Amino acid sequence: xxxxxxxxxxxxxxxxxxxxxxxxxxxxxxxxxxxxxxxxxxxxxxxxxxxxxxxxxxxxxxxxxxxxxxxxxxxxxxxxxxxxxxxxxxxxxxxxxxxxxxxxxxxxxxxxxxxxxxxxxxxxxxxxxxxxxxxxxxxxxxxxxxxxxxxxxxxxxxxxxxxxxxxxxxxxxxxxxxxxxxxxxxxxxxxxxxxxxxxxxxxxxxxxxxxx
Numbered sequence: 092x093x094x095x096x097x098x099x100x101x102x103x104x105x106x107x108x109x110x111x112x113x114x115x116x117x118x119x120x121x122x123x124x125x126x127x128x129x130x131x132x133x134x135x136x137x138x139x140x141x142x143x144x145x146x147x148x149x150x151x152x153x154x155x156x157x158x159x160x161x162x163x164x165x166x167x168x169x170x171x172x173x174x175x176x177x178x179x180x181x182x183x184x185x186x187x188x189x190x191x192x193x194x195x196x197x198x199x200x201x202x203x204x205x206x207x208x209x210x211x212x213x214x215x216x217x218x219x220x221x222x223x224x225x226x227x228x229x230x231x232x233x234x235x236x237x238x239x240x241x242x243x244x245x246x247x248x249x250x251x252x253x254x255x256x257x258x259x260x261x262x263x264x265x266x267x268x269x270x271x272x273x274x275x276x277x278x279x280x281x282x283x284x285x286x287x288x289x290x291x292x293x294x295x296x297x298x299x300x301x302x303x
Contacts (some may be wrong), residue, residue, distance in 0.1 A: 116194065117186040119272040120160060122167030126150035132170075136161070139186025141272060143170060149177035151266065156233045158199040159271040169199075169270035172207060175260040181213075184253040184274065191276035192247040194240040198255075198272040200228035207267035209259030212238050215252040216245055227259075228267060248279060 117139035119132050130144040143150055151171035157164055172180060188194060202208055212224040224238040240246055251274070257267055 113195075113275050114191070114278055115161075116188060116191055116274045116276050117184070118161070118274075120164055120167060121155060121170045121270050121272070122165065124152065124168065124170070126152065134186070137186070137274075139184060139274070141170075141182060141184050143172075143182040145180045146172050146177060146182065147180070149174050149180060151268075153266070153268045155268075155270040156199050157271070158233045159197055159235050159273060160199075164271070169268040171266055171268040172257050173266045174263050175205075175265055176263070178207070178258045178260055179256065181254040181256040182269070184251075184255075184272065186251055186274060188247055188249055188251045188274075188276060190248060190279050192241075192244075192279055194243075194246055194251065194274060194276040196238040196240060196253060196272075196274050198236055199233045199270045200226065200236050200267065201233045202228040202230055202267040203265055204230050205260060205262035205265035206230070207257040207260045207265065210267070211256050211258075213254040213256055214240065214243055214246060216243060220254065233270075247276070 115137045117134045117137040119141045120135045121132065122135075124132055126143070126146070130142060130146070130150065132141040134140070149172050151173045153169045153171040155167045155169035157166045170182065196212065208227045210226050211222050212226065213220045214223045223240065223243065226236040228234060255269065260267070
């Protein structure tokens with residue numbers, strides 16, 4: 092009988108852990124877009140927008156990949172940037188993170204030999220764009236960039252804005268491309284479940300004291 096409170100507490104903790112597993116917040120597969128029609132991509136899954144108006148005439152459509160994509164997603168297209176004149180250009184992600192904490196950003200990236208290899212991720216923190224990561228990209232294949240945003244509480248359970256800023260191109264034909272942009276996070280545990288865990292611990296403590 093003494094073990095029952097501990098078992099109940101462990102079961103509740105497992106339930107909360109399941110609730111807090113990584114979940115998709117916003118995802119963009121970049122398939123089928125046309126920069127001449129719109130420079131805003133709405134999320135393929137989840138919520139939010141990916142705006143690349145700052146790319147200007149450098150916005151390009153390249154072949155994509157299924158790397159970092161949910162199962163069943165075709166390679167399709169990718170969002171590209173072309174030309175050293177566009178160093179400093181950015182693509183911006185804006186999305187709701189209500190109910191979500193412990194965020195991560197990931198995406199697939201590659202570039203040409205003279206393309207954008209000195210890039211960074213900025214986050215809007217306290218009203219100021221702040222660098223939170225850097226990235227490059229291989230020139231012969233795709234790679235996944237993953238950025239841990241769990242330390243930035245102001246992005247959680249509200250709204251988040253992120254920028255992928257591209258630099259380092261050395262020729263007019265230098266390129267970079269991104270695909271399968273994903274923001275994920277963990278659901279905030281339900282207050283009732285957290286309270287039950289505390290109650291289970293309290294009951295267990297009382298039973299242990301009464302048995303002494």
